[in-house]
Amino acid sequence: MNETTLTKLISSYPVAKGFNHLGEKLKGRHYSSGSFITYSILNMMDLKNLISSLTQTECLMLGRYDINQGIIVTQTTYKFTIDKSNVRTRTKSHTYWNKKSVLFFDYDFTVDMNDVLKAENFEALYELILKVLPEFASVEMLFKFSSSSNIYDVNTNTYIGKKIGIHIYFMVDNTSEESIESFKSLLKSRLYELKLAYLEKDKQGKVQEVSLLDFAVFSREREIIESLPLLPPNLSVYTIGNESKIFNEGAAAFDLNSINLDNEYRYEEELEAQKQKIQGDNYVYNTNDSRNTSLYNSINQDVLVASSNERLNYIKVLLKNKNMNYNQITPFFNGEIISMLLREFGYIVNSLKFKLRESERTASTSIRNDNGMIFDFGADFSGTVVKLLMNYHQMNFNNALKYLYICLGADGLNLNEKIYSPLKDPVQVNKNIFTGRVIDLNITVPKVQIYSKSNTKTIPKKSYDLKEIHSQNSDLFRTSGSELDSIINPQLLNNYRNNLDELYPDILGSNSHVSIGYSNDYHSLSVILTDADNELKTIAIRRNNNPKKVESWDKWKKYGSINYIPSRILQEDQIVYVGFGMMEVIVMELLGLSYIVFQSDSVAKKLDKNEQFLKIRNSVNGKKVVLLLDNDEACMDTVKPLRRLLSSASEIVVIKFEKVLNRELEKGYDFVDYINEVSCDVDITKENLINILEKEMI
Incomplete structure (x- = not known):
């Protein structure tokens, strides 16, 4: 038996696709909260009837929940919901694949697409699919026009957007994340082997993949099957008779465990060859595919045991590619290389420590040895060496990158005429810091005249004193309205009222080394930590960003250590x-x-x-x-x-x-x-x- 389930999501507002009078798709139609109910289906006819019954406030999800009906909320609301017995989120952590599940392909017809991909009706598309997947000759499939297909303007009698969009629904057996990924690999291999997938440039000059079938919709938590769209009076859906058709009616589901990729076409080399042909001199080899055996991958595997000099030489190889991305060299950074660069900038670096602020008595800024990241908690600074150049040397992003590349050995780069000096607050360094040689590399760093920059857009974060923050904001911390009851079970708070009261000090210096406050600046709860000597160590404010945005509630803003x-x-x-x-x-x-x-x-x-x-x-x-x-x-x-x-x-x-x-x-x-x-x-x-x-x- 092919029985499986689908989840119907029910919203209080329309979730169907919507279009304005110009035919532009309206935003904000995604389902996020409401209720859900589980429906069982035995075959594609059941699915067809279920889709036809959808209202414009309903949609279907391929996955299921561990309960048959309930309420859907956002992740933030779920976190603060006390009784979660019938409450779920539309996320991977709450949804599951059935052993037998429904999947579908998405096919979009456009007049300018390659002729080999064109299928103007269900029968032609069915034949193309069997070329790719001959196994599907014995799989029941439902072909149905998508909800945004065949929309036309009644005034001008012209089609809006894509003329034909077809969804092809079918059942699969032995469904899991792993078997789904194997199915994707099988499809991609066969599509490239049959020349039904290829790369081309889009209108913006970017490389894009064109394929007979879009299978990016294989996701259990997405709301992917909608009702007819919401349309203004001048738009309508053109009905051409047969809006759906079932092929191989009564046939079985496709068994995902039957997939064997060992003898399938290895399309990766062809993919890279197409990319190189399109990009020409701007070609960058794909370093993300685990099956590639490029120089970059062999280097990347050895990077953890490579010496600093070897890492620098690897970086020099990458810098020869003018289309090289900054993120490609960052894996090779370590504490020694960043220390070397900082010394060239004029900082005194010892044992991965240096002074970033002039007011420091002892060096407190740290460099991580494994990746070269820089941290100064007193100045509330953390980031890369590029970020340091921007924040403390008034460089814009492009100049910071160019200067870094020159220091690391890049050829043919010219700096902007104005490279800016350090700000007053950081350590005062010599005006000749931009002249010198990088250790172990025969590269002359250009001497640059110092200028001031009045219209700088990047303002470095200033150092602060925790006691000063407290004293300058006399009402920053107060003893009520701390929103605790929205975070912690109110019953628990009531049971421990005495302990809770101890966390509300009247003045800094209570017996407790943990206290609760309230930030008027952020309109949010804050936590104040002091050590055994009653010295302020950390002030953490729960809402980091805009207090009106619930999403920022868990992004703590921390001062101190x-x-x-x-x-x-x-x-x-x-x-x-x-x-x-x-x-x-x-x-x-x-x-x-x-x-x-x-x-x-x-x-x-x-x-x-x-x-x-x-x-x-x-x-x-x-x-x-x-x-x-x-x-x-x-x-x-x-x-x-x-x-x-x-x-x-x-x-x-x-x-x-x-x-x-x-x-x-x-x-x-x-x-x-x-x-x-x-x-x-x-x-x-x-x-x-x-x-x-x-x-x-x-």
Whole structure:
């Protein structure tokens, strides 16, 4: 039996394609919230009837949910929803493929397309598809005009947009992300072998792929099947009789497990040859395909073990291509190369440290040894050497790139006549910093006259003092309206009212080293961290950007040190919880737990480089450490280093919430999400938390 399911999405506003009187497609028709219901179909006739029944506020999704009906919300709304039992998002983390699923090809006919791709009716297109996939002679297929096809202006009697658009629906068996990718590879191989796919230049001169079939729509979470479009009075859909047709009626689904790519056409070399022919001297070899064996790939595989001199020579090879992209050389940067460049700019660099600000007593700006990225948390600066040239030397982006390329060995580049001097705040350097030779490379860097630039567009971020921020904004932090109840379960807040009150200090310098405030500038909750000596370490404001944009809620704006590790480890507690993120600090404080919280995964991985390392390691000696991992790879990668660095603990328990809850979770699901979810049904206490976590994992 070919039975499968499709998900109907139901919105409160039209989601069908819409067009204005000029035939221009209207934006903002994507489905984001509403409700859903699951429909079962046995064959293509069922699908045809289901599509025909759609209203302009309904559409279909190929994937399914783990429940048959419910509510769809945005990811942000979902995160703050307490009862999630019938609430889902339209994302990959919440949707699934059926074992038997519906897929479809998209075919667009245009009068100027290559003749070999033209099919003016269903029968002609069916024959072309069988050339590519002869296996589909025994697969049931529904051919149907797309919702934006055959639209014409009744006043001028002319077609709008594409004249013919056809969707070809069919069922597949043994569906998974891996089998879908194999199907895509099979299609691409055969289309290129039959010359039914090729490259050409578009009107803007960019290389684009032209293919008989568009199969980019193989995605389980997209809303891809709509009703008839919304049209103004002057537009109409031209009806030509048979709006759909079923081929091979009653036949089976296509088994994706039957695909074997070993003997299929290897189209990659032809693809690169076409690209080279089109681009000519501007050709750049594709470095993204894992099956290519280019010089770049062989270099890229060795880059981790290459010396700095070898890396510089590799960069010189890449710089010979005038169409080379900046991102192609960045993988070869390391701390030694960036240190070398900075010394040429006039900075004194020792052991990957240098002064970026004149006011510094000791060098605090750091260079990462693995990738050459530059960080100065006191100046709120992080970025590449190009960004440094722009922010602190008043260069625009093009001049910064050109100067960097010249320093690295590029030939035939001319700098703009005006290369600008450092600003007053950074370290004062000699006016001859732009003259010299790059170490180990026989390249003369041009001497450049210093100018001032009055109309600079790039303003470097100034250094700041945390106490000054606090004192200059007397009402920056206040004790009410902190929006906590939209982040943390209000029931939990009520249960721990006493602990919560301690997080609202009247003045800076309360007994707690963690406090909650409110930023009037950003209209948002803020978290203030101080150390054991009551020195301000970090001020984090929850909304980084426009306070009216919900999407910015989780993008923390941080002042101070992101390397500071807030912790509270009580001698009488035998369990220490390890979390990741600013809200985790608040929840740990609320529950009265002994805890260590890292502001970022990278801080956790490099705990042994942190000045708090010895204190933290000694404080967990003989205690049970519980790692509360966020549901993402970066956080999972902290387990191995933390096991090693916190080996003084009596036991280290790793908590993965997907295992605790026994279901697939969205990326980024964390301890705060778990507490919000579980505390609706269970009273969470300091005493029973570990039992709840470990009981669920058994």
